[in-house]
């Protein structure tokens with residue numbers, strides 16, 4: 683998929699089919715995160731993937747939208763040193779979300795409601811914190827990015843217009 687079409691057509695989705703993701707798709711998503719740039723190329727992140735049902739459940743209880751995490755085919759917590767590197771984490775997150783969309787996989791970021799519970803669910807050390815929890819899955823309502831031009835996706839997006847978003851300073 684064209685990179686701009688992927689950006690313009692992607693929306694966060696919270697409802698997934700029960701199908702598991704293939705190993706290749708999971709690897710592709712995680713590798714997109716690994717490839718992200720970061721300040722001084724420090725790569726401060728760890729992508730923590732809960733694999734047991736018990737850990738996914740415990741993590742679901744710690745985010746704002748538990749059902750989204752419970753139903754996901756893949757859950758990835760982006761973990762960084764406490765109080766640092768949130769921007770770097772954001773870059774890794776968006777790379778993963780877009781790489782997933784390129785594979786037809788929907789996704790949604792989940793804010794952490796209870797940090798202590800999330801740390802326990804993810805078995806994190808004292809110096810680590812989860813910046814965001816990403817859920818991925820095959821979308822319940824399929825949307826074909828190629829069904830519209832990128833400019834059309836852009837025009838229909840529920841976003842502030844560019845002239846309200848950009849301020850030029852001479």
Ligand SMILES: Cc1cc2nc3c(=O)[nH]c(=O)nc-3n(C[C@H](O)[C@H](O)[C@H](O)COP(=O)(O)O)c2cc1C
Nearest residue numbers: 692693694695696745746747790791792793814840
């Ligand atoms: C930092 C961050 C935290 C978010 N947390 C949640 C969340 O806890 N629950 C949720 O349903 N969506 C969450 N979202 C998704 C936003 O609601 C979503 O990006 C926004 O509504 C735009 O959605 P759209 O791409 O479908 O238009 C989060 C997004 C970001 C960037």
